[in-house]
Structures are given as C-alpha cells and as structure tokens.
Amino acid sequence: MSNAVKVFFSYSHKDEVLRDELATHLSMMKRQGVIEAWHDREISAGSEWANAIDDNLEVADIILLLVSANFLASDYCYDKEMTRAMERHETRETRVIPVILKPTDWNGAPFGKLQALPKNAKPITTWPDQDEAFLNVAQGIRRVVEDIAKSKTSSSTASGTTTTATSSPPATSYPLPGSFSTKRKNT
Numbered sequence: 001m002s003n004a005v006k007v008f009f010s011y012s013h014k015d016e017v018l019r020d021e022l023a024t025h026l027s028m029m030k031r032q033g034v035i036e037a038w039h040d041r042e043i044s045a046g047s048e049w050a051n052a053i054d055d056n057l058e059v060a061d062i063i064l065l066l067v068s069a070n071f072l073a074s075d076y077c078y079d080k081e082m083t084r085a086m087e088r089h090e091t092r093e094t095r096v097i098p099v100i101l102k103p104t105d106w107n108g109a110p111f112g113k114l115q116a117l118p119k120n121a122k123p124i125t126t127w128p129d130q131d132e133a134f135l136n137v138a139q140g141i142r143r144v145v146e147d148i149a150k151s152k153t154s155s156s157t158a159s160g161t162t163t164t165a166t167s168s169p170p171a172t173s174y175p176l177p178g179s180f181s182t183k184r185k186n187t
Helices: 013-023 026-030 048-059 067-072 075-090 129-158
Strands: 006-008 036-037 062-067 095-100
Touching: 006 013, 006 048, 006 075, 006 129, 013 026, 013 062, 013 095, 013 129, 026 036, 026 075, 026 129, 048 075, 062 067, 062 075, 062 129, 067 075, 075 095
Parallel strands: 006 036, 006 062, 062 095
Antiparallel strands: none
C-alpha cells in the first residue's frame, strides 16, 4: 500500500468538467505518489455507490469541496458529504479545503470559516486565465499535502514505528489552516 495523502472530491455532477480539470492539474502529485485522488466516478458497476462514497470520505486526509451554486443546491453534497467532512475537520481527522469553482453566495456555509482556494476565494471561472487559477489551487493543495506528510512522518517517528497503510486514517492531528479563510447522482 501507499503512504500517499488521500484526496476526496466532493462536487456536483453538473461541475464534472471543472472537477476533471482540477484533477488534471493535480496529476504531477499523483505521478509523484504523494496523493491518491478519489471521486465517485471511480465507483465500478454493481458497487453500492453510497457505501463507496462513505468509505472513501472516511479515510480521506483532504476533502475538497468544489463550491458552486450546483454544489450548494445538491442535498447529497451539502447534507451528506459536506456535513460529514466538516465533522471530521472539527476533530482534526481530515483537512477540508473549499475550492471556489463559480460565483455563488456561500456566506454562512459551515465551511465559510475556512480559507478557500484559489487565492482571495476568487472563483476559478472568473479568472482571465483559468489554468492560472487551477495552478494556484494545485499549489495550495500541495502545501497542505506537505504539511500532512510531515505530520504523518513526525507521528510515526514519535511512536517509534514506521508508517504502514491501514484501512482507517491515522490518529494524527492535522494542523488547521491558519490563513485559509440525499440524492447526488443526478445533481
């Protein structure tokens, strides 16, 4: 198994093209083996999709909330995935990162207290060069991945063990970002 940081995409299917683009911009980290990215389109035929989503949400080190009006309108994204993500974030089991895809009113959302990407929480679709916006997001995610990797390493060193893959996330407290401001299938 791998020591890669597990990244979960929470998104509306209506924003799938933007999710794919973000995944493309994270490809170097995947090639380097520092992240394993997962989204629900990886669920194979005949699998119970709700269980697959829950299982991957529970082991994710980083949960990306791909924020748009579609995401906020989706009961599954908002009530299930985002709610569980924030519970895990509050207990420091995972790091939740809002990625603002499109302009929308997300003031007052539970994740509104978190620093969002890209910089200044400027929606990706409003950037003159969207590749620059995705680069900014990828660089921000890389910094968080590096923080988590350091935390995993220091946790393993402190316990006198080497890092091994497990079926559940390590009991590591991830540093919260200091400056980082049920129906889904058809949403």
